[in-house]
Amino acid sequence: MxxxxxxxxxxxxxxxxxxxxxxxxxxxxxxxxxxxxxxxxxxxxxxxxxxxxxxxxxxxxxxxxxxxxxxTLSPVGRLIPPPGRERVEVKRWEAVADGIMDAAAAAFMETHRRPEPQRNIDWVDRQHHKIRAGLDYMDQLLGEQSYCMGVNLCLADIAVGAALGYLDLRFPDTDWRAGHPHLARLAEKLGTRPSFAATRPPAA
The missing domain is CATH 3.40.30.10 (Glutaredoxin)
Structure with a gap:
């Protein structure tokens, strides 16, 4: 592949x-x-x-x-549950994480790739509101759990980890960890995994 x-x-x-x-x-x-x-x-x-x-x-x-x-290609470390309620919950996590990525990418493109006279600040603020709302939602949903779905790593954690890493890359001056202690704890734990360490993006 x-x-x-x-x-x-x-x-x-x-x-x-x-x-x-x-x-x-x-x-x-x-x-x-x-x-x-x-x-x-x-x-x-x-x-x-x-x-x-x-x-x-x-x-x-x-x-x-x-x-x-x-x-589906390997039975090693299944990341997505079989059809049912648990699978839907994993996909819900992924949808929120992907939504944060979408909003962050849109805000970054508007503020860094579009000429300043053409930038729509209200639209950028709207994207940052989506990011904050998504973070609040995920932090509350995660709570004291070790991982998004309990005790085992799954696709939900990977999607959330990728989204949080992207915020660190594109908005390093924005402290998303403040007010989101559960997500901060999860991000620190995920960062120690070889799969996350090896794919960490280069500094912007």
Whole structure:
């Protein structure tokens, strides 16, 4: 398998952590989807990363689709429960974490990639409100549990860890840990895992 992605994308990092936790071999192909030389469009019509190229079965895109497929490839460390209430709860965690990533990426692009006269500050504030609301929700839901779903690592933790890591990367001056002690504790624990350490994005 080949994974097309960038080192700073939290969605790509989520997939890479799953690959590491599942002990699956792959080749990482770096690509800048915003650059003129991008080649991800040859495999994903939306021109986004991550994109997983499979030997005989074409390509998969969208991190949620990719991680669900990867979890079926090996019985090692199942990360997604079978259909039922527990699975829905894991996917709910993933949806909130991905929503935080979406809002953070949108705010970063607006404030760092758009010329200042064209920036919409009200829209950026709206994205930061989404981030704060998502963090509040997850911190309360996590509580004193060791992991998002109790005592074992699952996809929920990986998605949350990728989102928190992206906030550290793009908004290092924003102390999201203040007021979110449960998430701060989880992030510290996840940071010691080899899968998280090996995929930590380079400093901006």
């Amino acid at each position: 080949k994974l097309i992605g960038s080192l700073t994308s939290p969605y790509v990092r989520k997939v890479r952590i799953v690959l590491a936790e599942k002990k699956l071999d792959y080749e990482l192909i770096l690509d800048d989807p915003w650059g003129p030389a991008t080649h991800v469009t040859a495999h994903n019509p939306l021109g986004k990363v991550p994109c997983l190229i499979m030997d005989e079965n074409g390509a998969l895109f969208d991190s949620r689709v990719i991680v669900e497929y990867l979890d």
